[in-house]
Amino acid sequence: MFLWFHKFGSPPHFYRIAGKWLPWLGVTFGLLLIAGLYGGLIYAPADYQQGESFRIIYIHVPAAWMSLFVYMVMAFCGVVIIVWRMKLAEVVLISSAPIGASFTFLALATGSLWGKPMWGAWWVWDARLTSELILLFLYLGVIGLHSAIDDKRIASRAVAILAIVGVVNIPIIHYSVEWWNTLHQGPTVTKFDKPSIDMRMLIPLLIMALAFKIYYVMALFQSCRAELLRRERNSKWVEELSGSN
């Protein structure tokens, strides 16, 4: 197990494996996306209160879930960086940041587009919205801090600490709709008893969530490959790579 971890963590090995996986991830994402879009836009019935506008949920909720998930990945990488100084974790952390920021922005923007017709406002300073906005700033902080320090190994340790400290925001986002009175609706899917959503609406949502997750892995691998080349451009394996093709 440790040996596998060590091997998978070596830059040339990961670079090769990621390259091999990319086409398969792309195909899987494409199929899930088609199924999810069909389910969400055509198969699912209109909401009895919100009409057709509820279909924004198929972008909004997966993006919001991913904004939290990607942050958790970054924080996990942060721990690995601090404890084991693993190079691959550094690359995964910094490559995740723009993707996570994008998901967060998408969740906020689609929330706005949903809020306008339903609540009558693009934005309210509500606990859920505000804590999600702070998450966006955390992502931007990670990106900015990393680019401000020239030595990338030092930069990685700095962003690792920032990522770990920022984890405190994650439960705040998740429980914000229960702790405070908010305009944002409460959880409908992640309740322990039966979710209060029609199965025909729920299944496309879960498919879209899975599609977004696969997409994250795909975009992450793509981005990690570029970052690995940039960081290791003077190492032997990169030279061999450019010699062979």
Add this chain to the structure above:
Amino acid sequence: MSEFLNMGGYAVYVWSSYGLAALILWLNWYLPRRQHQQLLQQNKRRRHGTGE
């Protein structure tokens, strides 16, 4: 079909959400991919320029 595109009067909100998602997902895939290809080319040039 036009009924589908109309989204019960919420067309602007629904389609701009989906459009924005498409744009953002495309960018996050395309930009690193382009960068990766540029880096590969740079390495190749560097190798052939200074090698031998």
